[in-house]
Amino acid sequence: MKVRSLILVAFLLVPVFASAQDSGIAKTGSYYSSIGFGAPADSYSSYTLGIGLPGVSVYSPYAASTTNPAQWGLVDFTQGQITMGLTNFEASDNVSSAKNSLFAFENIQIVLPIKRNRLGASVSFTPVTRADYTRTEDGSIMPTDLFDEIEYRSVTTGTGGVNRLELGLGYKLNDNFSLGYAGSVYLLSMEENELIGFSNNQFNRPTAGSPPVDITNSITGSGVGNRFGFFSRFAGVLSSNDRLFLGSTVTLPVNIDGDRSVETFRTVNNQSTRVELNENSESRGGNITLPLEFNAGLTYYLNSAHSITTELQFQNWNDAAYSYNESQQQYFTDRTKFGMGYEYHPYLREQNQQGFFSNFKYSLGATFDDGFLSIDDQDIETMMLHAGISIPGRRTQRSWPSVDLSFNYGIRGTESNNLVKENIWGFKLSLNLAELMFLQQRFQ
């Protein structure tokens, strides 16, 4: 019942988040998400939100994780989680600055133990790339010698990205090793609205009150993805109560056949109608290739209260494709992200239950990301600091909910080469539920 409640609430919340983005309450994200099919949407295990790492090497029986399919074979509980985040961007370039907020749904997941602690299945919906931006472009034209130079300004607002609907299985081979596989459908949906105004009114739309030139560019498409995970764990490696977790995942490249629609208002015979500009265009179809992704990590529990995690993520953006704009595709470059985090789990130690601050889990982390873009030989790097707190709910024999709350701050990009530097800070919230289901109670 409770997991169903989670699903219900999640599905009720998704349109709320979506409408929040549409209404302008939460407007734009990173400027760099305007290039290609959006910026990579970092997907974290809710358990590792506070260290800013995917969490392929971190396992919690109480918090579902999308990041490593192999971990799904270990679950005893039916798990559910939904994560959302608020990110603020303070962006600046050589001439201007901007402040933007993005309140976004991160992911939702249900993990079901088919055979407890042996075979588990996961269903999840996760953003893979996200485009939320407003971008300007200034230029000038002189169509004929009879015109003075005509200046124009284009303001482009984009939303959407690639989302992954995934179904996977995890299987525990033995106490030390488990494997997982997930098949998925990648859904691309991007919409870009561009308003262009010209200094010469002859070039603007004739309709009074309407935007000068209004073009909507939509790309949709889908593709099939495959992901493999490996997870291993060992106890008593260096001391009697330590633990060592190793995890890795490989996500194969995904090809998406895109369909692009370009619409605008056109006045024909004094009637303004919305028309599709590329109805019969060969360039309507395009290819989008998401890169191969590899994750590897190591988590070492010194004891039940202290753990250190280090992980590396590599995405082969050099081989990614965005045929709709090859000049933007040229900016793609291999992305490597790595980081290290520390977690303190006093609440797992029974002897520390008395103090208020012992009721939580604390996390700290730092990550470096060399970026998926290289513009004018300038990598768009991101450095982030992360901190988090996990608040366990009231536990019973049958359930253990928790809330993970994290804060992050970092810097992305640079103002050199006419680029944009972003100071980023934000919060993420993950609501987790772990519950024993489908078990007949022996005692009332």
Added chain:
Amino acid sequence: MYQKNSQTTTGQLPDKMNNNLTEQQTPLFYFISNSVKKGSRSTIAAFLFLSLALAGISCEDSGIVGGGSDTDSDKVTTTEIEITDLEILSGNGFSGQLGSSSLGQVEDPFFGDIYSISLLKPSITADADLETFDADTEMKLRIVFNPLKYGNESSVSEYNIYEVDERWRGREISYNTLVSFDETNLIGSFDLTDEEEVDVDLSDEWVNRYREFYNSEAADRDSTYNFEFPGIAVVPADQNDRVDFLRYQPASDDTAGVDITRFIIENEEDSISVVMPLADWASSMTRSNQPESSDEYFVLHNTLEQILKLTIDLDEEQFTGQDIINAQMIFYVDPEVESTTAAGFSRPEPALLRAHIFNDDPLNVTDEIFTTESSSSATIDTDENAYQINVTNYLLNNLYGEGDPLSVYVSLQNTNGLLYSSRFVNENGAANRTPRLIITTINTEN
């Protein structure tokens, strides 16, 4: 090694981890809703996050960055298309009751020999100050000229005034229509150099006949006057080599109340001076000996003797994925006309090109152009000596509208009684001055 069913870091099942909690205590969503009053930790966290989220959301988004970074290129592009298949239509515009009328003769090596007379007819509407037009009261013609001259600026023009000997109506007469006059009955004459206004005495015989109509009390006074009194023709004498222009209406830019041509009836002794406006007026102009047409240029006259017709019929697929935001037709004036015109020879300089577009092919193009507003127009760019006409709507209608493509009819200046002519470079003329269509598009596929 790791024990079966041991939980991550503790080796304990959750039911062993916190024995203080009871089973009645609820999972996450229940306790979020239920435990507000209980002040649980998760509730605190949820509300903490919610507060932060709302604080973040309430921060107003402002500013846009990235204007300097060029991530797209060729966003706005122009396409140049040569305009071909130009067709020159012949016709004759109306020449009566316009703001001016032409008077004189000139031999223009580029635009032909022009011979023009002005036809005038006074009104007989009774004036309150002139109940009776008696024999002691005189009548004269006050001609007001437009400063524009066409021909030899410094010459002296001689004009005679005769009585017209056929019926004519200003609303019907058109250019290249000759109206005959009685050369045996000279009513007046005058010379003109650069005066702006001339008073011409009229013959007693003609004035007396007019007087009879004016004083008549017959019921058919007006109709008889219309039928039997054709008015006068101001005719250039043989030696004239210039066309002058009589003014009938103040120019649109006049602010000082410029006089216009009219008749004056006055008696100085009785201090009577009555303005007798024109009942009708027109030009009777002919053009002859035009240079032979060439495939390197075409000529347009504001008399609508020659009109350019063209049809832009482009393939819609040529603009797939592009948003057409502007289209301009450009016509270049043939510079040879100005450069080889003799010194002292002046010609009214046109400054306007008009484009008419009709939903149906007109039965009479000149009539339609004369009576309807142009769809678009352009003033001359004096630096480039060219006209640029905005045909964006026309192009969009032709490309994406239903039915056959429509034609554009291009005419010079307005038909206002002044004489304007211009020669334009044709599709076979100098390469950089041929007619062209410049289409500006937004490349939406970038």
